[in-house]
Amino acid sequence: MYPAQFDYVAPSTLDEAIKLLAESGGEAKILAGGHSLLPAMKLRLAQPGTLIDLRKIPGLNEIKVDASGVTVGAMVTHAQVARSPEIQRALPLLAHACSVVGDLQVRNRGTLCGSLAHSDPAGDPPAVFVACEGSIIARGPNGERTIAANDFFVDILTTSLGEDEIITAVKFPSLPAGAGSAYRKFDHPASHYALTGVAAIVTMSGGNIATVKIGVTGVGPKAYRATAVEQALVGKGPDAVAEASAKAADGIDCNDDIHASAEYRAHLASVFTRRALEEAISRASA
Numbered sequence: 001m002y003p004a005q006f007d008y009v010a011p012s013t014l015d016e017a018i019k020l021l022a023e024s025g026g027e028a029k030i031l032a033g034g035h036s037l038l039p040a041m042k043l044r045l046a047q048p049g050t051l052i053d054l055r056k057i058p059g060l061n062e063i064k065v066d067a068s069g070v071t072v073g074a075m076v077t078h079a080q081v082a083r084s085p086e087i088q089r090a091l092p093l094l095a096h097a098c099s100v101v102g103d104l105q106v107r108n109r110g111t112l113c114g115s116l117a118h119s120d121p122a123g124d125p126p127a128v129f130v131a132c133e134g135s136i137i138a139r140g141p142n143g144e145r146t147i148a149a150n151d152f153f154v155d156i157l158t159t160s161l162g163e164d165e166i167i168t169a170v171k172f173p174s175l176p177a178g179a180g181s182a183y184r185k186f187d188h189p190a191s192h193y194a195l196t197g198v199a200a201i202v203t204m205s206g207g208n209i210a211t212v213k214i215g216v217t218g219v220g221p222k223a224y225r226a227t228a229v230e231q232a233l234v235g236k237g238p239d240a241v242a243e244a245s246a247k248a249a250d251g252i253d254c255n256d257d258i259h260a261s262a263e264y265r266a267h268l269a270s271v272f273t274r275r276a277l278e279e280a281i282s283r284a285s286a
């Protein structure tokens with residue numbers, strides 16, 4: 001199917017893009033890699049009057065890794081994140097999650113920030129973003145603001161980003177010293193979208209779990225922290241993981257569609273939480 005008619009602009013500065021977005025009164029949409037937006041337009045699920053392409057704006061395709069963490073610019077693709085040696089070292093679960101997004105074509109065009117902006121309940125990066133307690137850097141007519149992961153995803157395909165705001169980058173804090181991390185997913189065989197994806201970050205002390213953060217995608221309407229599992233594990237040994245993982249979908253209104261029933265998704269959440277935790281624990285310093 002063809003999309004409805006639209007105008008296309010490719011401004012060369014961020015200020016110009018923000019002005020165009022603000023002036024459109026909600027009619028325009030930002031275009032990054034186009035690998036979620038264009039399919040939605042072809043299905044007439046989205047009918048923006050204007051697409052504002054970010055590709056000519058300098059400075060949006062940078063990756064910065066320093067002692068405070070990892071910053072990924074708005075136009076950095078999944079493939080660039082997956083291949084970055086600095087990110088592989090500093091935040092291996094992010095590099096891995098981006099390496100298992102879709103196929104090569106999707107990874108070469110789709111962007112990490114576009115994925116977060118889209119808030120697809122089956123997207124991989126949102127699980128890592130919530131587990132890491134990352135933050136979105138957004139610019140709008142009133143300047144720049146930072147949105148914490150906890151406050152970012154609102155519902156299916158809905159975030160707290162303002163209609164007139166543009167994500168310029170996403171930030172992930174450094175992993176704690178000695179942390180082990182992992183991202184494990186059960187993907188749809190055709191699209192590779194996550195039926196369930198779990199990101200886990202664990203630190204150990206004296207053979208027990210000292211801290212643990214778990215992000216889950218694919219299961220509910222938006223990515224979430226599996227807090228019931230986290231609470232059940234602090235201070236416990238690795239033998240507590242299997243029982244605690246059964247709580248991975250506690251309190252979540254699980255998605256139920258042609259791809260998987262709610263019951264099956266809750267089961268997958270438990271299994272993949274256990275696997276991600278076991279892998280993260282095996283990588284953590286004792």
Ligand SMILES: Cc1cc2nc3c(=O)[nH]c(=O)nc-3n(C[C@H](O)[C@H](O)[C@H](O)COP(=O)(O)OP(=O)(O)OC[C@H]3O[C@@H](n4cnc5c(N)ncnc54)[C@H](O)[C@@H]3O)c2cc1C
Nearest residue numbers: 030032033034035036037102110111114123124167192193
């Ligand atoms: C066949 C196929 C398979 C896929 N499989 C997977 C998968 O396995 N896992 C997975 O996670 N994803 C998958 N995807 C989605 C892919 O990762 C997308 O690239 C990603 O979700 C969106 O990024 P994008 O750069 O393409 O964004 P776009 O499609 O350009 O934009 C998506 C939305 O975000 C908004 N947006 C984008 N960038 C910004 C910004 N900087 N500021 C404000 N708003 C912005 C747009 O306005 C739009 O509403 C798949 C896509 C396809 C087509």
